[in-house]
Amino acid sequence: MSNIDRRSLVKGSLATMMAGAAFSRAAFAQSSEPILLGVSGPLTGPNAQYGTQWKQGFDLALDEIQAAGGINGRKLAYQFEDSQSDPRQSVAIAQKFVSDPRIVMELGDFSSPASMAASPIYQRGGLVQFGFTNSHPDFTKGGDFMWSTSVSQADEQPLLASYAVKRLGLKKLAVLHLNTDWGRTSRDYFVKAAKEYGAEIAVTEGYIAEERDFRSTLVRVRDANPDGLILISYYSDGALIARQARQVGLKQTMCAASSVYSPKFLELGGEAVENVHLGTRYFPEDPRPEVKKFIAGFKAKYGGQEPDAFNAYSYDAMNMAAAVLKIGGTDRRAIRDAFAKVKDVSSVIFGQATFDVESRRVKGAMNAELVVRKGQFALWDGKPT
Amino acid sequence: MSSWLDYTINGLIVGNVYALVAVGLALIFGVSRLINFAQGSIYLVGAYIGWVAVVQLHTPLPLTIIVVAVAAAVVGLIIERFGLRPLQNSVRIAPLLATIGISFVLDQLVMLTFSPNPRALPSQLPDIRFQVGGGTIGPLDLLIAGVGLTSALLLFVFLRYTKLGWAVRATAQDRDAAMQMGVDVNRVNQAVFGIAAALGGVSGLLVGMYYNQIDTAMSLQATLKGVVAEVVGGAGNVPGAVIGSLLLGLVESYGVAMLGTSYRNLFAFLLLVVVLVLRPNGLFVSARQAPPEPLTGTFIAPSRPVHIPRWALLVAVAGFAILPLFPVSFYVLQTLINAWLLGMLALSLTLVAGTMGQVSLGHAALLAIGAYTSALLSLTLAVPVGLAVIGGGLMSAALGTLLISPSFRLRGHYVSIATLAIGEIVALVILNWESVTRGPIGISGIPPLSLFGYDLIGPTSIYWFSLAVMVVLALLQGRLLTSHLGRSFRAIRDDDIAARAYGLGLNRYKSLAFIFGGFAAGISGGIAAHLYSYINHETFNTQQSILALTVVILGGLGNVVGAILGSVALVGLPEVFRIAAEYRILIYGIVLLLLVRFRPQGLLGTV
Numbered sequence: 005m006s007n008i009d010r011r012s013l014v015k016g017s018l019a020t021m022m023a024g025a026a027f028s029r030a031a032f033a034q035s036s037e038p039i040l041l042g043v044s045g046p047l048t049g050p051n052a053q054y055g056t057q058w059k060q061g062f063d064l065a066l067d068e069i070q071a072a073g074g075i076n077g078r079k080l081a082y083q084f085e086d087s088q089s090d091p092r093q094s095v096a097i098a099q100k101f102v103s104d105p106r107i108v109m110e111l112g113d114f115s116s117p118a119s120m121a122a123s124p125i126y127q128r129g130g131l132v133q134f135g136f137t138n139s140h141p142d143f144t145k146g147g148d149f150m151w152s153t154s155v156s157q158a159d160e161q162p163l164l165a166s167y168a169v170k171r172l173g174l175k176k177l178a179v180l181h182l183n184t185d186w187g188r189t190s191r192d193y194f195v196k197a198a199k200e201y202g203a204e205i206a207v208t209e210g211y212i213a214e215e216r217d218f219r220s221t222l223v224r225v226r227d228a229n230p231d232g233l234i235l236i237s238y239y240s241d242g243a244l245i246a247r248q249a250r251q252v253g254l255k256q257t258m259c260a261a262s263s264v265y266s267p268k269f270l271e272l273g274g275e276a277v278e279n280v281h282l283g284t285r286y287f288p289e290d291p292r293p294e295v296k297k298f299i300a301g302f303k304a305k306y307g308g309q310e311p312d313a314f315n316a317y318s319y320d321a322m323n324m325a326a327a328v329l330k331i332g333g334t335d336r337r338a339i340r341d342a343f344a345k346v347k348d349v350s351s352v353i354f355g356q357a358t359f360d361v362e363s364r365r366v367k368g369a370m371n372a373e374l375v376v377r378k379g380q381f382a383l384w385d386g387k388p389t
Numbered sequence: 390m391s392s393w394l395d396y397t398i399n400g401l402i403v404g405n406v407y408a409l410v411a412v413g414l415a416l417i418f419g420v421s422r423l424i425n426f427a428q429g430s431i432y433l434v435g436a437y438i439g440w441v442a443v444v445q446l447h448t449p450l451p452l453t454i455i456v457v458a459v460a461a462a463v464v465g466l467i468i469e470r471f472g473l474r475p476l477q478n479s480v481r482i483a484p485l486l487a488t489i490g491i492s493f494v495l496d497q498l499v500m501l502t503f504s505p506n507p508r509a510l511p512s513q514l515p516d517i518r519f520q521v522g523g524g525t526i527g528p529l530d531l532l533i534a535g536v537g538l539t540s541a542l543l544l545f546v547f548l549r550y551t552k553l554g555w556a557v558r559a560t561a562q563d564r565d566a567a568m569q570m571g572v573d574v575n576r577v578n579q580a581v582f583g584i585a586a587a588l589g590g591v592s593g594l595l596v597g598m599y600y601n602q603i604d605t606a607m608s609l610q611a612t613l614k615g616v617v618a619e620v621v622g623g624a625g626n627v628p629g630a631v632i633g634s635l636l637l638g639l640v641e642s643y644g645v646a647m648l649g650t651s652y653r654n655l656f657a658f659l660l661l662v663v664v665l666v667l668r669p670n671g672l673f674v675s676a677r678q679a680p681p682e683p684l685t686g687t688f689i690a691p692s693r694p695v696h697i698p699r700w701a702l703l704v705a706v707a708g709f710a711i712l713p714l715f716p717v718s719f720y721v722l723q724t725l726i727n728a729w730l731l732g733m734l735a736l737s738l739t740l741v742a743g744t745m746g747q748v749s750l751g752h753a754a755l756l757a758i759g760a761y762t763s764a765l766l767s768l769t770l771a772v773p774v775g776l777a778v779i780g781g782g783l784m785s786a787a788l789g790t791l792l793i794s795p796s797f798r799l800r801g802h803y804v805s806i807a808t809l810a811i812g813e814i815v816a817l818v819i820l821n822w823e824s825v826t827r828g829p830i831g832i833s834g835i836p837p838l839s840l841f842g843y844d845l846i847g848p849t850s851i852y853w854f855s856l857a858v859m860v861v862l863a864l865l866q867g868r869l870l871t872s873h874l875g876r877s878f879r880a881i882r883d884d885d886i887a888a889r890a891y892g893l894g895l896n897r898y899k900s901l902a903f904i905f906g907g908f909a910a911g912i913s914g915g916i917a918a919h920l921y922s923y924i925n926h927e928t929f930n931t932q933q934s935i936l937a938l939t940v941v942i943l944g945g946l947g948n949v950v951g952a953i954l955g956s957v958a959l960v961g962l963p964e965v966f967r968i969a970a971e972y973r974i975l976i977y978g979i980v981l982l983l984l985v986r987f988r989p990q991g992l993l994g995t996v
Contacts, residue, residue, distance in 0.1 A: 048497070048974045049932075050606040052505035085967060091921050091928055092727050096964065099723035099848060117928045120833060121921035125723075128846060142833040142923070183651050183820065185925060188829040209650040210829070212820070214610045216600055217406075219399035219524070220645040220653075226523065227392050240507045244600055252395070252524040271509045272602050275516075 038079035039334060041325060042101035042131075044112040044122065049088035050213075054114050054137070054314055059084065061318030064298075064305050069322070075329045082322075083107070089114045091121035098122035102129030108334050109134055111321055116140040116185045123150055132340050136321035137314070140185045144364040151343045153317070153324055153357065155285065155369040157186070160262065161193035163371040164234070164283045168259040169201040171373065171384075172281060174232030176204045178225040178256075180218075180245055181236035183210030190236045190261060198234075206230040215241065218248045226254055233258045235280075239266040239312070243273035250276045257281065262371070266312035270379055281384065283371045285353040286316055289383065290372060294350045316352045324349055324357060394522040396646045397639065402530050404638025406599065408537040409592030410615030411622065411630040413585035416544065419625035420561045420581045422481070424802050426488040427468060428589050429612030430495035433605065435461045435590025436597040437499050440510050450513040457594045458587040464495075465586020469579055475986055481801065482748065483989045486942055489935060490985065492608065493978030500605040501971060507604035510597040533595050540588055541631045548627070553580055561625065609931070613813070617661045620806050623671025632673060636660070655817040658810040665807050666795045692990035697950055706860060713849040722848040726920070728960040729855040733913035734933075735940040735952035736862055737906035742938070743947030743995065744870060745902040746882030747796075750805045751812020752910060752937045754792075757819060757929040759785040759911025760918035761826060764835045767919070774839045778915035785911025790903040797899045812934055820926040831925025838919045855916055859953070862909045867949050869905065870996065878902055879947070943984060945991030954992060 043062070046055040062082060069080050085101075087094040094113045101107045102125060109132045113119040119138050123146030126133035135143055135152045144150045168174050177198060181187040187210065195205050207228035209221050222245070225233065233249065233256050235242045242264040249258070258280045265284040269277060286292075288299045288310070298319060302311040311319075327349040332342030343364070348356040357366045375384040410432055417425045438460045442448045448456060472491050476483045514532065518525035548554040553576075559567040560577045568574050596611075597603040614637070622633025637657055644656030664672060713722060734756060742748045763781030766772040772780065792815070796807035819826045826832070838845040838854060845851050869875050880888040881898055889895055918924050940959050944951025962980065966973045 047971050048500070052500060052605070053507070056505055086971070086973060090932070092730075092917075092933075093963070095921065096720060096723045096727060099718070100720035103718040103720050115927070116831065117921070117923060117925050120923035121928075124837070124846070124922050125848075129719075140830075140833075145834075146922075180650075183829050184927075185830050211650045212654065214606075215650075215653070216596075216602075216607075216610075217399075217403045218650075219402065220396055220642040221650040223392055223395045223399065223523070224645065224649070240602060240604065244602060247601060251518065251527065252399075253520075268507060268509075272507060274509070274511075274601060 037106075038081035039075050039108055039329060040106045041080070041082040042097075042104070042107040042110040043082050043084040044087045044094050044097045044101070044110060044118070045084065045114050046089040047084065047086035049090070051089045051114055055084075055086070057312070057314040058112075058318040060302070060306060061311075061315040061320075062322045064301055064315075065319045065322035065326070067305065068301065069326045075326060076333075080322075080326055080329070082111070087113055087118055089118045091117045094118040094122040095125060098125035098129070098133075102126065102131050107131065108329065108336060109325060109339055111136065111325065116143065119143060120146060123147065126150070130336050130340075132336065132343070134321065134325060136317050136324075139189065141189055148364070149340055151340075151359065151364045153321055153351075153353070153366050155262075155353065156363070156365050156367070157190040157193045159367060159369050160283070160285075160371070161190050162197035163369075164259065164261055165194050165197035165201055165203075167281065167283050167371075167373050168232055168234060169198050169203040171386075172232070172257060172259065174203065174230075174257060174259070176206050176230045177232050177234055178206050178228055178230040179208040179234045179236065180221065180225070181208065181210050182238065182241065183212055187236050194234065194236065211241070213241070216244060218245050219252055222249050222252045222254060225249075226252065230256060232256055235260040235264065237261065237264060239264045239269040240272060243269050243277060246273045246280060247276040263313060265374075265381070267310040268312065270376065270381070275379075277376050278379070279376060281373070281375045282381075284374050284381075285313070285369050285371065287372045287374060287381065287383070292355060294355070295352055298352045320351045320353050320357070323351070391523050392646070395524050396642045398522055398524065398526070400639035400642030401635055402526070402533075402638070403641065404618075404635035405530075405534045405537045406592075406596050407614050407618045407637055408541070408631045408634035409533065409595065410589060410611050411618035411634045412537070412541055412544065412627055413588040413592070414615050414619040415622070415625055415627050415630035416581055416585045416588075418619065419627070420557055421473075421484070421578060422625075422802075423473075423484050423488070424616060424624075424806070425585070426485070426612055426616075427472075427491040427495060428585070428615060429608035429610070430492040430499075431461055431464055431468075431586045431589035432593035432596070432611050433499055433603075433608040434464055434495060435593030436510065436603040436607070437503055437593075438590065439594035439597060440503075440508055440603060443510060443513065444508075453513065453594065454591055457590045461590020461593075462583040462587040464590070465582040466579060468586070469582035472982065473582075474575065474578070476989075479985075479989050482942070483985045485802070485805070486939070487982060487985045489939075490978045490981035492612070493974055493981065496605060496608050497972075497975040497978065501975070503605065505605050507602055509601050510594075510603050511601060512598040514598075529595070529599055533599060536591065536595060537631060537634075541627055544584070544627050553577070557581060613809075614657065616806060617657055617810070620671055620803070621661055621664045623674030624802070626671065626673050629671060629673035633671070636672075651821055652817075655814060655821065658813045658817070661810045662795065662807060662814070665799060665803060665810075669799055669803060692945070692994040694945060694948060694951075694994035694996050695992075697993070702950065709856060710853070713852055719848045722852045724960060724964050725957070726848065726852050726855050728957045729852075729859045730913045730917055730920075731937065731940060731960055732859045732953045732956040733862055733909050733916075734937045735944065735956050736859070736866055736949065737908075737910035737913075738937045739941045739944070739947055739949065739952040740866060740869075740878075740906045740909075741902050742941055743945075744875065744878045744882065745899060746885075747793075747808075747899065747902070748801075748805045748938070749793075749808040750931075750934050750938065751808040751810070751815070753929040753931065753933040754812040754815035755785045755789045755907050755910035756914030756917065756933065757815055757926075758788050758907075759914030760924050760929065761819065761832070761914075762911070763915030764832045764918040764924060765825070767836050768832065768834070773842075774836055774919055775841070778838075778912060778919070781915030781918070782908040782911035785914065786904045786907035789907035789910070790900050793903055794896070794900065797896050809931070809934075812931060816926050816930065826926070829925065831923060831928075832918075833923040835918050835922045835924070837922070838916065851920060858912060858916070862912070863949050863953060866905070866909075870947070870949065874898075874901070882947075939981060941991075942989075943991055945993040945995050947996040948991065948993045949996075951991055951993035951996075958992075
């Protein structure tokens with residue numbers, strides 16, 4: 005064996021060893037570095053409670069995703085940036101996420117101004133902005149990188165109208181709504197559907213989010229003499245209205261949008277929310293397996309705490325993100341295309357979620373018809389109250 | 390007809406709720422001439438202490454009230470001792486800002502301790518209702534009314550018939566004279582803060598029970614309504630605060646009755662502006678009484694401004710101008726764009742507040758007017774974006790000046806309160822004027838910035854554009870300040886009586902300052918609208934007005950370079966502390982407090 009040969013042999017084996025080391029290091033990096041999602045949402049400021057609820061839902065979903073082997077063998081993680089739901093901060097966060105190659109997709113923001121101010125940056129940066137509380141009708145019109153699992157109010161409100169008018173037989177309605185983009189859009193869809201079902205809208209009253217006192221509003225409602233009150237509210241203001249309605253002597257049947265579905269609604273409303281009817285996207289006693297799994301998992305992780313709607317939205321969003329990433333991998337553009345390809349993803353809100361490629365939203369929200377009985381949410385038994 | 394009885398009763402009930410906060414505010418204003426923006430936070434603290442007592446310790450109601458009163462009083466004493474007493478000899482604006490800083494800290498501490506989720510605070514009274522009119526009244530309504538009226542009565546007796554009460558009144562009338570007569574002014578202040586805080590805490594507890602609901606976002610709204618009620622009644626006048634509160638409750642209730650729920654707060658703030666214009670001292674303070682504000686420039690810290698040589702400024706501007714040529718991330722550029730936009734707003738505010746002495750707490754309204762004008766011009770009338778932004782600036786200048794002009798005869802804190810109200814009114818008009826502003830749905834699809842037909846969409850071009858606009862505005866303002874006009878502005882700030890005696894027409898000069906300031910703020914709002922592509926009535930809120938004021942104080946009132954430096958610092962700070970997530974606002978509040986304590990004239994000093 006010549007010297008040269010030996011040298012080249014040594015060289016060759018060294019090269020192989022180094023290549024092997026490099027390869028295994030690359031493989032190691034692949035498996036240990038989690039796939040990272042960016043979350044832009046409120047952790048401080050007036051909407052802080054929703055950011056806190058998001059985290060609970062995300063973390064539960066992540067536990068389950070990692071336990072099931074992650075995304076094609078890699079872990080999934082998120083980086084939560086506090087925007088206070090303020091557009092000035094959400095645009096800066098958007099630039100941060102877009103320019104950070106580790107971030108493969110973004111979730112949020114909470115409110116419409118904060119989300120839609122950031123949309124142009126995500127669209128131009130080619131990063132999916134996946135909004136799951138963004139019911140503003142224009143949110144997904146921001147571009148083909150905007151996708152949403154937020155239930156379109158065009159879907160939900162006719163279901164509520166049908167519950168109130170057709171099933172409960174309420175013919176003359178008073179509508180109280182939160183005067184935000186969400187409340188206003190919902191009100192318009194509700195009123196349109198209710199009229200189609202033959203009801204008369206006696207009065208509509210919009211209130212701002214900080215409002216605490218509704219007694220004078222309710223006197224206006226009383227003077228309009230409706231036979232049903234419709235609350236397009238979140239759980240905290242919904243509970244306030246219900247309490248004060250009883251205090252000013254209104255005894256009419258009340259119906260509420262699914263957004264009041266929260267154990268907090270019962271706690272804050274007390275006896276006043278007894279017999280309130282509501283549609284909901286999910287319900288703990290719903291026999292669907294995805295709901296049972298979610299409720300059981302949530303209670304186990306958070307010391308028996310009952311989940312509510314925002315927990316369910318964020319849980320679903322994280323699961324949807326995982327399903328998309330399994331198809332799309334880690335390339336941002338491929339991830340956008342994967343949204344059109346996911347099919348029948350198991351979802352608490354939708355049962356099986358599939359995107360409508362035109363609207364970039366999911367269609368066909370479930371609606372269970374509930375009523376509050378003895379301080380608990382119960383499936384409505386069909387009896388009038 | 391019976392409904393009007395119900396509206397009246399409802400108005401009186403909610404007025405009672407406002408009174409609980411307003412009485413504490415009035416007491417503090419009476420003695421220290423200070424609008425305590427932390428009163429709402431003490432109310433919040435009281436509610437949560439009450440929650441702990443009721444839900445976890447199961448205390449009976451009388452004991453709960455005592456526990457809350459004592460605990461809140463302790464908080465008040467701590468605030469007085471460590472937050473405000475060190476500022477005694479400072480300028481008048483320092484304690485005002487300190488109370489804002491304290492409210493950030495308190496709100497955030499409560500939120501970190503109890504989580505932001507709302508909680509139920511069960512009333513410990515039996516649930517019986519008495520039929521009155523078409524509605525009902527419960528024991529808690531009566532208790533709230535009782536506490537409000539009793540505390541006002543007790544305070545009246547205390548002020549009129551006790552030695553400490555005399556000391557309080559003497560201090561309120563003339564602090565120095567009282568001190569010379571041997572009154573321990575510090576002890577008086579302490580007593581007043583303790584009493585006001587106890588009242589504030591108990592009101593939080595009772596209001597929480599009334600709604601069976603407490604949450605960490607309730608403090609600002611309470612402060613706003615309390616301030617309105619107190620100023621309507623006559624700042625510093627305890628019975629006036631009660632009557633002002635009842636009046637506010639009634640006006641709101643009748644407003645809802647006539648026009649509907651969405652106009653409620655509009656009526657509250659309109660009432661305030663009308664009262665301030667017609668009776669600047671409030672309804673129940675006689676005009677003969679000495680004006681509650683000093684006449685001349687003691688509102689603002691005199692100081693020798695830091696002189697920055699011209700070459701250093703040139704180097705700084707050049708440095709920022711070439712920054713995008715280096716590999717910096719778009720995130721940094723976007724953060725600086727935010728700083729330039731805030732810088733334009735700060736220039737506007739530093740002119741009217743610093744140079745002219747008209748401290749504005751509603752400056753976000755000017756942003757909103759500019760943003761809506763520019764967005765609507767470009768969307769509905771297809772005006773080119775560059776011109777639309779200028780249109781936004783002009784509209785802010787015109788409308789802003791017009792709106793603010795009724796407050797030109799006010800002084801000191803009253804100007805801040807009036808501007809606060811005008812800020813709220815503009816937001817509420819935007820919310821309700823649907824045919825023009827599209828109401829709560831907001832305006833979406835606003836076209837991107839463009840100049841001579843070229844779209845500016847990348848962060849680099851927006852960065853250069855906004856930097857250039859800000860520099861031009863800063864140069865104009867710098868020129869203005871060194872001119873004769875600038876000296877006239879400062880003369881009015883420092884001594885308006887002397888200025889008037891010298892022949893300066895105050896209203897005209899104030900208008901000029903607001904026209905220029907409104908233009909700069911409107912341009913900032915216009916650019917923001919095209920940058921965001923979506924705006925609604927919440928995009929430019931009170932928080933931004935407070936931020937702008939903080940920037941201006943940080944930089945040094947009236948200081949052009951200071952305003953820009955302050956903007957970079959205050960946009961940068963929260964970004965730097967972004968990792969601290971939940972603690973960000975806490976840190977911000979503490980920084981604000983330290984600043985006010987150790988450098989009230991700002992980083993670069995007042996010009």
